[in-house]
Amino acid sequence: MLTVATVSVTSFDLGAQGNLVVAMIIATVKAALVCTFFMHLLWDKKFHAVLFLTSVLFLILFLSLTSNDRGEYQHSIDEYRAQQLQAK
Numbered sequence: 292m293l294t295v296a297t298v299s300v301t302s303f304d305l306g307a308q309g310n311l312v313v314a315m316i317i318a319t320v321k322a323a324l325v326c327t328f329f330m331h332l333l334w335d336k337k338f339h340a341v342l343f344l345t346s347v348l349f350l351i352l353f354l355s356l357t358s359n360d361r362g363e364y365q366h367s368i369d370e371y372r373a374q375q376l377q378a379k
Contacts, residue, residue, distance in 0.1 A: 293321050 332340045
């Protein structure tokens with residue numbers, strides 16, 4: 292059902308950012324269902340769920356720090372690319 296929702300959302304133009312947000316929300320719901328039922332976290336000890344969620348939070352932290360760091364030097368990359376295009 293969620294895969295059908297993902298495919299049907301692509302037919303609507305919500306803008307680049309809007310489509311990304313909707314796709315990420317649907318993907319998050321699908322991932323939560325997989326973790327809950329197929330990985331049996333619902334019936335397992337709650338400590339395992341806490342460990343899993345902690346690892347996901349650290350992953351989000353590391354990815355956000357990497358994204359923030361990339362924003363700090365993106366202007367240098369753009370300048371270098373512009374110089375390379377002018378040299379050709």
